[in-house]
Amino acid sequence: MGFLVAQFLSGLAHASSLFLVAAGLSIIFGVTRIVNFAHGSFYMLGAFVAYSLADRxxxxxxxxxxxxxxxxxxxLLGVAVEVLLLRRLYRSPELFQLLATFGLVLVVQDLALAIWGPEDLLGPRAPGLEGIVRILGRPFPQYDLLLIALGPAVLGLLWLLFHRTRWGILVRAATEDREMTGALGVKQTRLFTSVLFLGTALAGLAGALQVPREAANLQMDINIVVEAFVVVVIGGMGSVAGAFLASLLIGQLQAFGILIFPQVTLVLVFLVMALVLVVRPYGLLGRPQAVPRAGHAPETPIAPASQGARIAWAAALAVLLALPLAVGDYALVVLTEVFVLALFASSLHFAMGPGGMVSFGHAAYFGLGAYGAGLLMKHLGAGMVPGLIAAPLAAGLGALVFGWFCVRLSGVYLAMLTLAFAQIVWSVAFQWYSVTGGDNGILGVWPAAWAAPKWAFYYLSLVLAGGGIYLLRRVIFSPFGYALRAGRDSPLRSDAIGIPVKRHQWAAFTLSGAAAGLAGGLYAYSKGSVFPNLISISTSVDALVMVLLGGVQTLTGPIVGAAVFHGLETEMVRHTDYWRLLLGVAIIAMVLVFPQGVVGALERLRPRRPGQAREEAVAR
Amino acid sequence: MTAAMTGHRTATVTGTGPGTGAGALLEVSELDAWYGRARILNQVDLAVARGEVVALLGRNGAGKSTTFRAIAGLVEQRSGRVSFAGTDVSRRASYEIARLGLGYVPEDRRIFTDLTVMENLEVGRQAPRNGAPSWTPERLFTLFPNLAEMRNRPGGRMSGGEQQMLTIARTLMGNPLLILLDEPSEGLAPRIVEMMANAILELKKEGLTVVLSEQNLHFAALVSDRAVIIETGAIRYRGTMAELAADEEVRRAYLTM
Amino acid sequence: MSILQVRDLTKSFGGVQAVRGVSFEVGAGELLALIGPNGAGKTTCFNMLNGQIRPDRGSVTLEGRDLTGLSPRRIWRMGVGRTFQITATYASMTVRENVQMVLLSRHRRLFDLWRPAASEYVDEALDLLEQVGMRPQADRPCGVLAYGDVKRVELAMALASEPRLLLMDEPTAGMAPKERIELMALTAELVRRRGVAVLFTEHDMDVVFAHAHRIIVLSRGALIASGPPPVVRDDPDVQEVYLGSGAMFAKEGAA
Incomplete structure (x- = not known):
């Protein structure tokens, strides 16, 4: 009994620090509508800075x-980030915001590495609270009692702040409608900056308070932010009280989950999130998100390739077919990877563009494909051909299951849920040692003898990736693809003309996953190995960067984006140790230079057409 | 339908009537506005004198809302001159324009649904202003008695008519010199529209200057001194309500069948 | 012979009766207006007819077939078309593709993954656009159309499903007086030719009195009056709860 109580109390202590982080994230999201991926970085920096200060x-x-x-x-760092970065992103598509803040994560990671080094840093205990108390005979740290009290205290203070002060009322108003709040005479910039201060200071506080409990380390940022996302999504985006409830839930789930399934607490947490979202799509206390007002220009209708474009494609294909005669193996290997990534990016584009479903965890399907092929080889000794058949099937099956949950949501919620599923797949690959080999991966995934020469595998990849991309394109132009876009443009109308929107989205999600799986399978054979990092967040982000680089609203964009991205990445890794820093800066620069997307930027270069009255279409 | 469209006029038909020249509270000249590549406003000129009620008429998409939004500083791509109470506001941010006493009431109401009636009013509150009627929640409740009974009700749980009253009251809390009212009668029952008309006449009596956009001619005729007609982003007609009522040709071309 | 029969329709939300025992019929080629104060239950009533909301009690019958409680998609397939108060067209498609989309759905081709959609049912789509006067703009993106034109596209989309009943939610909201009259006259002509029944809500009494064949009035969830326009206009109860003094619409239907 005493043991259970102690476990319960330690769950509460964990819930408190989780709540501080999640509340900050939620408040910032409420007002800025930006899902701040870098929120965990402030938490990590809080811990490191507290360690250094306590030292002095x-x-x-x-x-x-x-x-x-x-x-x-x-x-204060949050203020600087708001003024220098976020302020420029308020009108950007939400995916760009997410990416830019992810770029910030990468930058902070490498900076922290440079300043504090790679070692874990164990800080001092809290003076006066070093001891333990006995609860039902069980020892319990005094310090954790302080944390337990802190959660409700902060919740109470935040409630008073938001309901009893003019500042709080203005923040709540801006959370609902920024533009209208400004039109009533409220200076938004100051409001936003102060909200950023509050939110990031809470994260920093939580990080600093963690110092006596665990060593400050470089993995704290992603770990806590993923957990805080889960809390905020379960509680409802923008709801502080919801974040509190969800923190309690997650805290207890982890405290007791670790007793039952020590290896899979993470999976347990994500499963609970998926279940909550199916029952309450906007979280426990959340509400449907307001449609963003700063509307982007509607996408232009798609048209089949023109005569000129067809000739250009045929010419490009001819060059690619002839290339093995002219270039060496290294170039063929790089190009093979480009083909694979182009298919991966195209599959993500298919879900994001025509499907309107932003996946922040597309690496899951890439990885399922790769593991599908790898596991078949490892456990059944199967060859390449069965492996390449199994890859899209395994990924498609995964997408079928996860998609069933995902298509019930939209926007940021959908993105978070896809991320959650990717993390589940990742943790299974990482922790199920006996089957997947854990972080040792699966080695010796080599192509069949006939495909072993670099030029042969090059042709195989060209045919399969090219064929996959062609099929996706074909589907986009088919009635199915039109119905998919119809569901994205106006779900209301689509429902009223007999289109089963969810079923279309589900099918599209599955198809997209299967295509990503084929890419993953090809990737496995091109590398000869499969590792859990194929499923990591950064692989998902890579795919997003490729799609955005090319432009979501163009059909050829993902191909161009994959080529450019892979070329740059290959160069960067060759020349620097701080590649994360560079990649982060590059992502932030991309988002800042093309705040409306690359296509949006190109659109602006074209001349304006006068006298076109489409006021309402755009203004609403 | 056999409506005789007189085609796109380039020259503006102008009646007499006040509002031009010196002493105008709001003066708009050569206002252009774009959304992306689409040009919505084309050289809009508008002058409103203190105490006037002016109706901006025209079909949906003609540019009424954009005119209001551009004046209130809510359209990023705009050019031209907007001067309000002697200050050039053409490059000011929307909050600065609001703080000079120019209130904006949007067409789709946009009350804060999570906030109570009192909290909604608090968001709009500004210090009293010289030369403008001064408002408190209590005074506003006498103007809109329905609101008095629901002080602590969240905005999301009010009917369309009550929301429309609240959105006007909220802007009045800023003690404005002038308010831009975008389609105040849209989607409201005729009886509520009448209440709205009475409220606007009350405001006029208080000395408030009002510019409103309308599709309901009966409503516009009841409350306005002057009419301005906008079509494809350009002003096509200005005149007093009486002149408009007498001008069969203009009415046929732009307003009715 | 009436196309739509509604019997004793009732719906409560959290103990509050939003719609109470509403019954009415609409005949072929008839335009029936449903009017009433904001919050009187018009939207609830509408949504029970199109399947968005399931009634607690009562029945909805279309040409003898029971629609009560079916899903919106089933109801649409059985012949109930609708237009929206806030226009809902596909902004990323051309005008013609918008209509084709409806035709593809009607012909149950939505899961075809192969043939190019844009070349299916072209003539039928163009013919419908001709009828609403939008054929010259068939290849423009729907996202750049003027508001009044979008409303016409919506009408073509509604007719593309060959409905027996058309539900129109504030069809002329946001339009200028002149466009309102034109749109409703076009609607009246098209439904008369096709023998379609129309039920519409509207706050513009000029439109209602000029085009409705009959009017029903909803107040606090219950029908308080019904009949031809002059009768409803002169009904003191209707004036009390909804019409007011009559200052906000033209006298004697002279638009």
Whole structure:
């Protein structure tokens, strides 16, 4: 009994720090409508800064001073990020915002590595709270009791702040309708900056308070932000009270889950999130998101390739077919990877563009394809051909199952759920050692003898990836593809003309997953191995960057994007140790230079047509 | 339908009537606005004198809402001159324009549904202003008695008519010199439209200047002194309500069958 | 012979009766207007007819077939078309493709993964666009059309499903007086030719009195009056709850 109570209390302590982080994330999202991927970075920096400050300051005041200092530091950094970066992104598509803040994560990771080094840093205990208390005979850290009290205290203070002060009322108003709040005379920039301060200071505080409990390390950022996403999504985006409830739920789930399934607490957490979202699509206390007002120009209708374009494609294909005669193996290997990535990016584009479903975890299907082929080889000794058949099937099956949940949601919620499923697949691949080999991966996934020469595998990839891309394109122009776009443009109308929107989305999600799986299978054979990092968040982000680089609204975009991205990446990794920093800066630069997307930027270069009255279509 | 369209006129038909020249509270000249590549407004000129009620008429998409939004600083791509109470506001942000006493009431109401009636009013509150009627929640409740009974009700749980009253009251809390009212009668029952008309006449009595856009001619005729007609982003007619009523040709061309 | 028969339709939300025992009929070629104060239950009533909401009690019958409680998609397939208060067309498609989309759905071709959609049912789509006067703009993107033109496209889309009953939710909202009259006259002509029944809601009494054959009035969830326009206009109850003094619409239907 005492054991269970102690476990329960430690769940509460964990819930408190989770709540501080999630509340900050939620508040920032509420007002700025930006899902701040870098929120965990402020948490991590809070821990590192508190460690360094506590080292320099001394005495009881030293520790608490370090905690306060770290929170203020994180808050001020949040202000700087708002002024320098976020402020320029408020009108960008939400995916761009997510990507830019992910770029920030990469930058902070490498900076923290440069400043604090790769070692875990164990900080001091809290003065006066080093001891333990006995609860039903069980020892329990005094410090954790403080944390338990802190959660409800912060919730209460936030409630008072938002309901009893003019600032709070204005923040709530801006959460609903920024433009209208401004039109009533409220200076938004100051409001946003102050909200960023509050939100990031809470994250920094949570990080600093974690120092006595666990060593500050470089993985804290992604770990906490993924957990905080789950909390915010379960609680309802923008709802502080929802975040509190969800923190309690997740805290307990982890405290007791670890007793039952020590290996899969993460999976358990994500499963609960998926279940909550199916029952309450907007979270426990959330509400449907308002349609963003800063509308982007509607997509132009798609048209079959013109005569000129057909000739250009035929010419490009001819060049690619002739290329093995002219270039060496290294170039063929790089191009093979480009084909594979082009198919991967095209599959994501299919879901995002015509399907309107932004997947932040497309790596799951790429990885399922690769593991499908790899596991077949490892456990059944199957060859390449069965492997390449199994790859799209395995990924398609995964997409079929996950898609059933995903298509019930839309927008940011859908993106978060896809991310969650990708994390589940990743943790299974990472932790199910006996089957997947864990982080040792699967080695020796080589092509069949006839496809072993670089030029042979090059042709195989060209045919399969090219064929896959052609099929996806064909589907986009088919009645199915039109119905899919119809469901995206106007779900209301589509329902009223007999289009089963969800079923179409589900089928499209599955198809997209299968195509990504084929790409993953090809990738496995091109590398000869399969590792869990194929399913990591950064693989998903790579795919998004490829699609956005080419432009979501163009059909050839993903191909161009994959080529450009892979070329750049190959070069960057060759020349620097701080590739994350460079990639992060590159992503942020891309988003800032093309705030409306690359296609949007091109559109603006074209001349304006006068006298076109489409006021309502755009203004609403 | 056999409506005789007189085609696109280039020259603006102009009646007499006040509002031009010196002493105008709001003066708009050569206002252009774009959404992306689409040009919505084309050299719009508009002058409104203190205490006037002016109706901006025209079909949907003609540019009424964009005119209001451009004046209120809510359209990013705009050019031309907008001067309000002697200050050039053509490059100001929307919050600065609101703080000068120019209130904007959008067509789709956009009240804060999570906030109570009192909280909605609080968002709009500004300090009292010289030369403008001064409002408190209590005074607004005498103008819109329905609201008085639901002070603590969230905006999302009010009917369309009540929301329309709240959105006007919220803007009035800023003690404006002038309000832009975008389609105040849209989607409301005729009886509620009458209440709205009475409220606007009350406001006029208080000395408030009002520019409203309307599709309902009966409503516009009841409350307005002057009419301005906009079509494909350009002003096509201005005149007093009486002149408009007498001008069969203009009415046929732009407004009725 | 009436096309739509509604009997004793009732719906409560959280203990509040939104619609109480509403019954009416609409005949072929008839335009029936449903009017009433904001929040009187018009939208609930509409949504029970198109399947968005399931009634607690009562029945909806279309030419003898029971529609009560079916899904929106089933109801559409049985011959109930609709237009929306806020226009809902496919902005990323051309005008013609918008109509083709409906035709593809009507012919149950939505899961065809191969043939190019844009070359299916072209003539039928163009013919429908001709009828609403939008054929010259058939290849323009729907997202750039003027508002009044979008409304015409919506009408073509509604007719493309060959409905027996057309539900129109504030069909002329947001339009200028002149366009309102034109759109409703076009609608009246098309439905008369096709023998379609129309039920529409509307706040513009000029449109209602000029084009409705009959009017039913809803207040606090119940029907309080019905009949031809002059009768409803002079009904003191209707004036009390909805019409007011009559200052907000033209006298004697003179638009």
């Amino acid at each position: 300051l001394s005495g009881a005041l030293g520790f608490w001073g370090a905690v306060a200092g770290a929170a203020v530091f994180a808050g």
